[in-house]
Amino acid sequence: MLHFDLRKKEDADHVDWRAMLETKRETVQHETLQAFYQQGWVSPDTSVSQVSFVALDFETTGLDSQQDAIVSIGLVPFTLNRIRCQHAQHWIVNPNRPLAESSIVIHGITHSDIVNAPDFSHVIEPLLSALAGSVVVVHYRRIEREFLDRAFKQRLGEGIIFPMVDTMELEARKHRSGKRSFMDWIARRPPESIRLADSRHRYHLPFYQSHHALTDAMATAELLQAQIAHDFSPDTPISELWR
Amino acid sequence: MEAEQIEIATFLAQYAPFDAMPEEVVAEVATSIEISYYRAGTDIFAYGDEIHDLAILRSGAVELFRRNGTLYNRISEGDIFGQMGLLMNNRVRMPAKAIEDTLIYFIPEAMFNRLFDDFEHFADFVEVEDRTRLRQAVSSHNEANDLTTSKVKKLIIRDPVMISSTDSVQHAAQVMSQETVSSILVMGDEPDPDTGFKPVLGIITDRDLRNRVLAEGLPYETPVQEIMSPQLITLDHNAYIFEAMLTILRSNLHHVPVLQHGKPIGVVALSDIARYESQNSLFLVASIFRQQSVDDLVILSQQVKDCFVRMVNEDANSHMIGSALSVIGRSFKQRLLELAEEELGEPPVPYCFLAMGSMARDEQLIVTDQDNAIILDDSYEHSEHNAYFEALSKRVSDGLNACGYTYCTGNIMATNPEWRKTLKEWEQCFADWIDNPSPRSLLDSNIFFDLDGVHGRTNWAEQLKAFIGRRARRNNRFLAAMARNALNRTPPLGFFKDFVMEQDGRHNNSINLKRRGTAPLADLIRVHSLAIDSRSQNSFERLDDIIESGILPKGRGPDLRDAMEFISMVRIRHQALDIEAGREPDNNIEPENLSDFERRNLKDAFQILSNAQKFLKFRYQPNRS
Numbered sequence A: 001m002l003h004f005d006l007r008k009k010e011d012a013d014h015v016d017w018r019a020m021l022e023t024k025r026e027t028v029q030h031e032t033l034q035a036f037y038q039q040g041w042v043s044p045d046t047s048v049s050q051v052s053f054v055a056l057d058f059e060t061t062g063l064d065s066q067q068d069a070i071v072s073i074g075l076v077p078f079t080l081n082r083i084r085c086q087h088a089q090h091w092i093v094n095p096n097r098p099l100a101e102s103s104i105v106i107h108g109i110t111h112s113d114i115v116n117a118p119d120f121s122h123v124i125e126p127l128l129s130a131l132a133g134s135v136v137v138v139h140y141r142r143i144e145r146e147f148l149d150r151a152f153k154q155r156l157g158e159g160i161i162f163p164m165v166d167t168m169e170l171e172a173r174k175h176r177s178g179k180r181s182f183m184d185w186i187a188r189r190p191p192e193s194i195r196l197a198d199s200r201h202r203y204h205l206p207f208y209q210s211h212h213a214l215t216d217a218m219a220t221a222e223l224l225q226a227q228i229a230h231d232f233s234p235d236t237p238i239s240e241l242w243r
Numbered sequence B: 001m002e003a004e005q006i007e008i009a010t011f012l013a014q015y016a017p018f019d020a021m022p023e024e025v026v027a028e029v030a031t032s033i034e035i036s037y038y039r040a041g042t043d044i045f046a047y048g049d050e051i052h053d054l055a056i057l058r059s060g061a062v063e064l065f066r067r068n069g070t071l072y073n074r075i076s077e078g079d080i081f082g083q084m085g086l087l088m089n090n091r092v093r094m095p096a097k098a099i100e101d102t103l104i105y106f107i108p109e110a111m112f113n114r115l116f117d118d119f120e121h122f123a124d125f126v127e128v129e130d131r132t133r134l135r136q137a138v139s140s141h142n143e144a145n146d147l148t149t150s151k152v153k154k155l156i157i158r159d160p161v162m163i164s165s166t167d168s169v170q171h172a173a174q175v176m177s178q179e180t181v182s183s184i185l186v187m188g189d190e191p192d193p194d195t196g197f198k199p200v201l202g203i204i205t206d207r208d209l210r211n212r213v214l215a216e217g218l219p220y221e222t223p224v225q226e227i228m229s230p231q232l233i234t235l236d237h238n239a240y241i242f243e244a245m246l247t248i249l250r251s252n253l254h255h256v257p258v259l260q261h262g263k264p265i266g267v268v269a270l271s272d273i274a275r276y277e278s279q280n281s282l283f284l285v286a287s288i289f290r291q292q293s294v295d296d297l298v299i300l301s302q303q304v305k306d307c308f309v310r311m312v313n314e315d316a317n318s319h320m321i322g323s324a325l326s327v328i329g330r331s332f333k334q335r336l337l338e339l340a341e342e343e344l345g346e347p348p349v350p351y352c353f354l355a356m357g358s359m360a361r362d363e364q365l366i367v368t369d370q371d372n373a374i375i376l377d378d379s380y381e382h383s384e385h386n387a388y389f390e391a392l393s394k395r396v397s398d399g400l401n402a403c404g405y406t407y408c409t410g411n412i413m414a415t416n417p418e419w420r421k422t423l424k425e426w427e428q429c430f431a432d433w434i435d436n437p438s439p440r441s442l443l444d445s446n447i448f449f450d451l452d453g454v455h456g457r458t459n460w461a462e463q464l465k466a467f468i469g470r471r472a473r474r475n476n477r478f479l480a481a482m483a484r485n486a487l488n489r490t491p492p493l494g495f496f497k498d499f500v501m502e503q504d505g506r507h508n509n510s511i512n513l514k515r516r517g518t519a520p521l522a523d524l525i526r527v528h529s530l531a532i533d534s535r536s537q538n539s540f541e542r543l544d545d546i547i548e549s550g551i552l553p554k555g556r557g558p559d560l561r562d563a564m565e566f567i568s569m570v571r572i573r574h575q576a577l578d579i580e581a582g583r584e585p586d587n588n589i590e591p592e593n594l595s596d597f598e599r600r601n602l603k604d605a606f607q608i609l610s611n612a613q614k615f616l617k618f619r620y621q622p623n624r625s
Helices: A017-027 A031-038 A101-107 A111-115 A124-131 A141-156 A167-175 A182-186 A196-202 A213-231 B006-012 B023-032 B083-087 B109-118 B120-145 B169-179 B206-214 B241-251 B270-274 B279-288 B294-313 B318-344 B382-402 B423-435 B439-449 B458-472 B476-486 B513-531 B539-549 B556-580 B596-619
Strands: A053-060 A070-078 A089-092 A135-138 A164-166 B034-038 B043-045 B053-059 B062-065 B071-075 B096-098 B102-108 B162-164 B183-187 B200-205 B255-260 B263-269 B351-356 B372-376 B420-422 B451-456
Touching (some): A031 A141, A053 A101, A053 A213, A070 A101, A089 A124, A135 A141, A141 A164, A167 A213, A213 B006, A213 B034, B006 B023, B023 B102, B083 B120, B102 B109, B109 B120, B162 B169, B169 B200, B200 B255, B241 B255, B263 B270, B279 B294, B294 B382, B318 B351, B318 B382, B318 B451, B318 B556, B351 B458, B372 B382, B372 B423, B372 B458, B420 B423, B423 B439, B439 B476, B458 B513, B476 B513, B476 B596, B513 B539, B513 B596, B556 B596
Antiparallel strands (some): A053 A070, A070 A089, B034 B102, B043 B096, B053 B102, B062 B071, B062 B096
């Protein structure tokens, strides 16, 4: 993922997801989206131990959702107790634009990989059915949210939005809340990194080679399990985590 | 679609047993995996929980515990755990706790079973791995306790807590909570004339206090005698843990008193035993009692050889192997008798089925025939009851034969009416042998001097043994006759140049290690043990008693033990090799197949036997007083 300097303050205002989803359900036009919004959502006060999650990760051609596109999608369903690799899915999709050399180096997906890959429109159905009924978990929500919304707008003429748990934001809440101390400033101590690999390291999770959408999704799922084990409880309502 | 979990597959491929598997299988295993994170200090598995996955430690550290809470093992990255529970009955046998933040990969049961079926080395790995560790654990325990940890007396950690039968239930409860025990023995006040000790009348457990006192609203002053379980089931301190386990499971008791020479020395609980289970032979023994027909038993008996070979490969010593196989053999007998009784109906008079020879000595090996007999109740009437016991014996004997315990060539079997006698007749018979011995008369009956009750009124076997002990001890004529018999079979010692071969035509270039080694050793040890009235039956245990009694010159006892162990182990290994090579195992070894080391040590062992026979001849000369 290529997006570490892109944190914005989009999260400052809490969204009323119950109302938002209700509105979406009533207003979306495209039948695929209608079906998606009508499947119902877990209630905000559900405890995390009762929630089905699905970790999601995209590799993209670049960082700008207006110009760049999705190259691969990885997702892994999980619960607080088990991450189920057996039901993991991975797609490579054709971004319909040339791949920058720099992004190939990062995600390892090459021209020849995408030549025969389907367009994103072909994975909409299976993707939505994998997400249906689950709470989506990502590391750095902006990328997945913006690229997904944009990809849907392009194919269906309508965007998509739903609550997501962002493991990076959960790290930021812990390590970036408040101002850096004077001593940190004097000592030129860098702020704690909230990148996926560094965050994982703090929970003693093993090092995984990143930038494979499936591996990153799995890594994100493990990170959320660890974060809940350390900083929350199985009874924490999901509304405390999702944004 | 590219769905392989690269990270997981790469990780798995670094560690046994996955490192030896085809790449595509490892990739498939990787996709089946489930993952879970455990914060330091949290439990991963609790004892007795259901378990449906094999766990692989991906990162962090995990400790495994024995059921009693002691640390069993600390494992690290790449190690697997949980397989014992998966292999047994989907119950966690070793609680596991994360001692660091830990990530676990789980292989679901279905995939585990597939790997187990398809890949022999996987099956070996998950089975052997645990056993290797178990063995390490047992052997480190053994260092302090020598080789007999499998005896129930080793489980006893404290003296028994006892009260008098006239004490009140409140007093019992007070003593129990003071001593923090969950059971207490109720003792009679008058010493037993036989043992000189006060007898155990019964037992009271926590549960009895709840169910029989509190729930019933009995007054605190109620004498314990009124609410105790009259406890007739006890274990001898020499009983094996297998037997303790069986006794506890089959009689649905949770606490069994252990007696040494009639005196209680402790109480063994089911939980004490769980940690000592030796999984294989125990597994087999438990299955024996689940079989519903002779045919089922015959099928199951195929596993006896595997069990034997595994024990040999695990470096079990001859004593452990001999006792495990004896327990297995005894269990076959017991189950056959139960099945026969189901078919023939209740026995018309009580009886005790006896095992004789190697089974009674806990020295049974894989090539063995059946030696058995019956003690009948004194109310036995031949004309009325004979048919029943004839039929019963025949069923057992035929069943044993079908299960691989061949008919006794000397016809020492319960099917022979001569070896079905009432207790009185048996005592008369032994009295005769002992009082009017001739080497001739004892030659065939030698085998009766190792006997053990396996079913029915087994205490009669104890009575008979006590009778024999009292009668035989210091009876010089009898001991001399026994000694003479013990000298009949000589070690193959023409061999300052080389071994002397058997001349029976069939194994011309071989030595029968049983006939020329272990049997004469067992014989001579028996003579000494009769002389000192040792009640032990196992040759090694008899030797302990003999050494203690001081009748042997210094150093000879330990030498005999080494000789017995060495010859037995050569014989055992030889049989295991035969089985593994698909040959019919026997007792004959070809010296050219021995290593120099074995050859040299065998010669030493035979020399020790020969010297011991000379001493025996000298010690029990008929005209010595």
